[in-house]
Amino acid sequence: MKAIAPTFRRALRTAVCTPVNRLLNLVDPPVVVLLYHRVTTLISDPEMLAVSPDNFRAQMQHLKDNFPIVRFEEDWAKASKPAVAITFDDGYADNLLEALPILEETGVPATFFISTGTIGTGAEFWWHELEHILLEKQSLPSSFTLSDKRYGRTWSTATDRERQELYNSIVRLMNAGTAAQRDLWLMQLHRWAGTETTPVNIHRAMTVEELRLLAESSRVTIGAHTVTHTRLSSLTVEAQREEMTTSRQQLETWLGQKITVFSYPFGRRDEYTKESIALCRDVGFVKAAANFNFPGQAHRWTDPYQIPRHLVRNWPVEMFATQLRGFLTR
Ligand SMILES: [Zn+2]
Known part of the structure; x- marks a missing residue:
C-alpha cells in the first residue's frame, strides 16, 4: 500500500x-x-x-x-x-x-x-560532513548513541545498510534542528567515529x-x-x-x-x-x-x-x- x-x-x-x-x-x-x-x-x-x-x-x-x-x-x-x-x-x-x-x-x-x-x-556544508563520517569510513563502532534530551536513541551501525539508515535518520533530525543542535550532534558523531572536521x-x-x-x-x-x-x-x-x-x-x-x-x-x-x-x-x-x-x-x-x-x-x-x-x- x-x-x-x-x-x-x-x-x-x-x-x-x-x-x-x-x-x-x-x-x-x-x-x-x-x-x-x-x-x-x-x-x-x-x-x-x-x-x-x-x-x-x-x-x-x-x-x-x-x-x-x-x-x-x-x-x-x-x-x-x-x-x-x-x-x-x-x-x-x-x-x-x-x-x-x-x-x-x-x-x-x-x-x-x-x-x-x-x-x-x-568548510563543507554539514550534510557532507555526515557523509564522510557515516558513509565513507571503512571501520566504525557497531552502534551509535545520540545523546540528546529529546531525540536521543541508539542505532546499530554494524552493516552498510544500518549506517545508511543512521545517515537518513540524522539527516532528518538535522533538517529539523537548529544550527547549534546540528553542531552538537556533529561533534558527537566525530568523537564516536574518530574523525576530524577537515574540509575536503x-x-x-x-x-x-x-x-x-x-x-x-x-x-x-x-x-x-x-x-x-x-x-x-x-x-x-x-x-x-x-x-x-x-x-x-x-x-x-x-x-x-x-x-x-x-x-x-x-x-x-x-x-x-x-x-x-x-x-x-x-x-x-x-x-x-x-x-x-x-x-x-x-x-x-x-x-x-x-x-x-x-x-x-x-x-x-x-x-x-x-x-x-x-x-x-x-
Ligand atoms: Zn540549500
Missing part, C-alpha cells in the same frame, strides 16, 4: 493538473524555474545534487536552442511564450569553477542563492574572493539563502529575520551590490511558514524561491514569495528534454 499511494497520488495529480495547467499556459505563458546545486563529477553523491559538466553543457545548449531564458529576478509579465529561468542554491565552489565557464560559453544567465555562513570558512576540497563552499569572481560575470545574479542553512519553520520569527537580513548584508558588503532575491533553505511547503513569507516581503526582497517538492509553473498570478522550482538531476540531454516537457505542465 505504501508503495502504491505515492504512485497513485502522482498519477492523479498528473491526470488532474496537466489539462488544467495546459489551459492556464494558454492564458498566460508559464516560466519554469530550474534548480541546480552543483556542476561537477562525483564518485559518491547520495543526495544526487551534482550534474556532470558534459550533461550540464548539453542541458544549457538545449535550453538556449528551444526556450527564451529569463532571469529569476526579472519581471516575467511580458513573456509571450513559455520561458525558463536557471537557479543554483548553496554556494559550492564548483559553481564558479565548473558551472560558470559553461554558462559563459552557452550564453545562459543564472541566479545563485548563497548560504553565507559557510562562505570563506573552507571537492565539497567546499566558495571563498569570498571566488564569490566576487562569480558575481562579476554579466550572466550571474546573486541572491541570499540564509546564513546557517537552517529550516526556517524551526526558528522563531526573530531568528528567521536575522537569517534573512544578515545573509543579505554580508553579501552586499562582500559584493558591493544590492541583493533583492532569496531562496528558502530546503524550501518545501512545511519548511517555511507564512511568517517567513511576510518577513521576506518586509525585509525588502522582491521575490523568493521555493524548492523542488513544490512543482508547478510561475504565472503572473503566482505568489512572488513562493516561486515553484524543479530540481534537475544528472540527466543526459534526451531525458532532460522529456522532463522539461513535464515541468511545463505538471
Whole structure:
C-alpha cells in the first residue's frame, strides 16, 4: 500500500493538473524555474545534487536552442511564450569553477542563492560532513548513541545498510534542528567515529574572493539563502529575520551590490511558514524561491514569495528534454 499511494497520488495529480495547467499556459505563458546545486563529477553523491559538466553543457545548449531564458529576478509579465529561468542554491565552489565557464560559453544567465555562513570558512556544508563520517569510513563502532534530551536513541551501525539508515535518520533530525543542535550532534558523531572536521576540497563552499569572481560575470545574479542553512519553520520569527537580513548584508558588503532575491533553505511547503513569507516581503526582497517538492509553473498570478522550482538531476540531454516537457505542465 505504501508503495502504491505515492504512485497513485502522482498519477492523479498528473491526470488532474496537466489539462488544467495546459489551459492556464494558454492564458498566460508559464516560466519554469530550474534548480541546480552543483556542476561537477562525483564518485559518491547520495543526495544526487551534482550534474556532470558534459550533461550540464548539453542541458544549457538545449535550453538556449528551444526556450527564451529569463532571469529569476526579472519581471516575467511580458513573456509571450513559455520561458525558463536557471537557479543554483548553496554556494559550492564548483559553481564558479565548473558551472560558470559553461554558462559563459552557452550564453545562459543564472541566479545563485548563497548560504553565507559557510562562505570563506573552507568548510563543507554539514550534510557532507555526515557523509564522510557515516558513509565513507571503512571501520566504525557497531552502534551509535545520540545523546540528546529529546531525540536521543541508539542505532546499530554494524552493516552498510544500518549506517545508511543512521545517515537518513540524522539527516532528518538535522533538517529539523537548529544550527547549534546540528553542531552538537556533529561533534558527537566525530568523537564516536574518530574523525576530524577537515574540509575536503571537492565539497567546499566558495571563498569570498571566488564569490566576487562569480558575481562579476554579466550572466550571474546573486541572491541570499540564509546564513546557517537552517529550516526556517524551526526558528522563531526573530531568528528567521536575522537569517534573512544578515545573509543579505554580508553579501552586499562582500559584493558591493544590492541583493533583492532569496531562496528558502530546503524550501518545501512545511519548511517555511507564512511568517517567513511576510518577513521576506518586509525585509525588502522582491521575490523568493521555493524548492523542488513544490512543482508547478510561475504565472503572473503566482505568489512572488513562493516561486515553484524543479530540481534537475544528472540527466543526459534526451531525458532532460522529456522532463522539461513535464515541468511545463505538471
Ligand atoms: Zn540549500
